[in-house]
Amino acid sequence: MKHIISTSLLFAALVNSGFAMAAETGKSMDHSGMQGMGTMSAKAHKANGVVNKIDIQHNTINLTHGPIKSLGWSGMTMDFSVKDAAILNHVKAGQKVDFEVVNEGPGKYFVTRITPTK
Ligand SMILES: [Cu+2]
Structure with a gap:
């Protein structure tokens, strides 16, 4: 035992x-x-596109973006989440924008920077 x-x-x-x-x-x-x-520069993927709709309440922005090579994406229209809704105050629907996307897991894409295209 x-x-x-x-x-x-x-x-x-x-x-x-x-x-x-x-x-x-x-x-x-x-x-x-x-x-x-x-x-790898904090995994920020640079992209450009056009703002379709901003939803401050839900911290989302709908963008029609061009190809994002570093993500292997072709151009498309989609919703992105933002962590800080304040970055959405500087852009409006219909505007051309430059932005950066960070991927934090499957299906989790956040826009971390967005500015009107000059
Ligand atoms: Cu997309």
């Missing part, structure tokens, strides 16, 4: 250390991944 207990404890210890190592590896991989993203 004592032997069985100590074996299961050893097994548990091995499993735990295995998980700990996996977690550690995952962490360091995430970290290096983030560092890599950081060096």
Whole structure:
């Protein structure tokens, strides 16, 4: 009985250390991944387009944008979210704009900068 207990404890210890190592590896991989993203100019994808509609209440802007090579996108009309609705105060519907998009996961695209095209 004592032997069985100590074996299961050893097994548990091995499993735990295995998980700990996996977690550690995952962490360091995430970290290096983030560092890599950081060096790529904060992953801001530059684009241009035309403003169709601004929704301050929902922090969204609908844009018809040109191709965004760095995202592998062709031109299209779509909604973007913004984290800071204040950036939408400087543009209006119908305007040509230059903007930057940050991708924070599947389907999560945020406009972080937007200015009227000069
Ligand atoms: Cu698009």
